[in-house]
Amino acid sequence: MIPAGVNSPVRAWRAVGGDPRFLVRGRGAFVWDADGNELIDLVCAWGPLIAGHAHPDVVQAVTNAAKRGTGFGAPTPVEIELAEAIVGAFPSIEKVRLVTSGTEATMTAMRIARGATGRSRVIKFNGCYHGHNDSLLVKAGSGAATFGVPDSAGVPGSISELTSVVEYNDLDSLRASLAIDPPPAAVIVEPIAANMGVVLPAPGFLETVLELAHDAGALVIFDEVISGFRVARGGAQELYGVKADLTCLGKIVGGGLPVAAVGGRADLLDLLAPMGPVYQAGTLSGNPIACTAGRETIRLLDATAYQLLERRGAALQEGLEDAIRNAGVDASVQRVGSLLTLFFGVEAVHDFTDAARTDTDAFASFFRAMIERGVNLPPSQYEAWFVSLAHGDAEIERIVAAARSALGA
Numbered sequence: 001m002i003p004a005g006v007n008s009p010v011r012a013w014r015a016v017g018g019d020p021r022f023l024v025r026g027r028g029a030f031v032w033d034a035d036g037n038e039l040i041d042l043v044c045a046w047g048p049l050i051a052g053h054a055h056p057d058v059v060q061a062v063t064n065a066a067k068r069g070t071g072f073g074a075p076t077p078v079e080i081e082l083a084e085a086i087v088g089a090f091p092s093i094e095k096v097r098l099v100t101s102g103t104e105a106t107m108t109a110m111r112i113a114r115g116a117t118g119r120s121r122v123i124k125f126n127g128c129y130h131g132h133n134d135s136l137l138v139k140a141g142s143g144a145a146t147f148g149v150p151d152s153a154g155v156p157g158s159i160s161e162l163t164s165v166v167e168y169n170d171l172d173s174l175r176a177s178l179a180i181d182p183p184p185a186a187v188i189v190e191p192i193a194a195n196m197g198v199v200l201p202a203p204g205f206l207e208t209v210l211e212l213a214h215d216a217g218a219l220v221i222f223d224e225v226i227s228g229f230r231v232a233r234g235g236a237q238e239l240y241g242v243k244a245d246l247t248c249l250g251k252i253v254g255g256g257l258p259v260a261a262v263g264g265r266a267d268l269l270d271l272l273a274p275m276g277p278v279y280q281a282g283t284l285s286g287n288p289i290a291c292t293a294g295r296e297t298i299r300l301l302d303a304t305a306y307q308l309l310e311r312r313g314a315a316l317q318e319g320l321e322d323a324i325r326n327a328g329v330d331a332s333v334q335r336v337g338s339l340l341t342l343f344f345g346v347e348a349v350h351d352f353t354d355a356a357r358t359d360t361d362a363f364a365s366f367f368r369a370m371i372e373r374g375v376n377l378p379p380s381q382y383e384a385w386f387v388s389l390a391h392g393d394a395e396i397e398r399i400v401a402a403a404r405s406a407l408g409a
């Protein structure tokens with residue numbers, strides 16, 4: 001009844017082969033499938049579960065919220081509490097509107113940027129994912145300084161040509177694109193790319209993106225749907241000491257339930273209806289149960305939590321690198337905090353061209369060997385692995401032992 005049996009394509013395991021497990025329960029670092037197998041989970045719902053599965057504080061708060069009513073379509077106090085947590089964490093966010101998915105956040109951010117500048121073209125980076133909006137499901141045309149072409153059937157060429165695609169960590173390609181006509185409304189970027197595997201911004205890259213875009217009269221949208229509250233409370237902006245005009249959040253801000261956010265300068269957010277001319281709305285926006293899950297999750301993220309996440313992430317990286325050396329396998333690990341990817345067949349990945357050179361067959365074999373050994377990895381070479389606060393030393397050791405055995409095999 002459900003196309004490919006899934007409600008989001010990567011869940012179908014097409015990139016690794018085999019049939020996806022149906023999961024029935026999760027607790028801490030573990031999930032259980034419908035056949036009763038226990039797995040250590042490094043998917044963690046694709047990022048939201050930084051506190052692990054079914055954290056007792058989150059479950060308790062969500063249960064209490066549900067008893068008071070599941071939604072009202074009217075302002076509720078918990079929306080203010082979540083907004084306060086977001087504004088408090090991100091100095092660049094003066095105001096924030098809560099939406100339901102990351103896709104909706106990037107769509108709204110682009111509409112604000114277009115409304116603010118009166119321009120239509122946007123620039124994105126190759127290999128960055130910003131949800132499945134028509135305007136952002138776009139790949140590079142021929143040559144760097146050209147207009148994008150649809151990356152999906154059903155996206156009109158007349159929409160994708162309003163999006164230009166440039167190379168990550170390549171400022172010359174950005175310069176060239178900024179210079180062509182029509183002038184761009186916005187440059188949208190994952191400040192830490194995590195949808196072509198984890199790819200870090202080169203030193204100075206983000207600062208220069210901001211400078212070049214602003215010189216061209218364009219706004220800068222940071223898509224921190226993954227990195228926000230993940231790499232630091234204030235996301236990549238805190239880690240690298242930079243400030244975007246508009247920031248998209250998702251995943252962790254909903255704590256596993258559907259909440260996302262677009263925030264930024266007050267003058268830009270005040271363009272939104274009903275104060276301003278940029279329309280945006282949502283029946284379930286700011287849903288009180290979902291906002292409660294986000295608020296409770298963020299409450300757990302103090303300085304100690306990030307120290308712990310860094311230590312566990314580093315231990316996993318070191319263990320994996322040691323296993324790679326021992327097995328004599330051609331692979332490398334890229335990490336920031338609790339976010340990492342093991343790439344096969346390359347020494348380093350700086351952009352989409354490097355990512356496209358990885359050995360996806362080797363990854364598929366590794367994935368299958370890992371799940372046989374009780375470890376649930378994201379089912380694609382191009383995804384980030386998510387370590388949570390529930391992944392203790394013992395779980396990290398078990399993952400490393402499984403990797404040692406899998407890489408050996």
Ligand SMILES: *Cc1c(COP(=O)(O)O)cnc(C)c1O
Binds near residue numbers: 130251
């Ligand atoms: C997941 C993701 C999105 C899309 O969020 P959805 O909630 O899946 O619509 C957007 N941007 C980035 C960087 C993401 O990782």
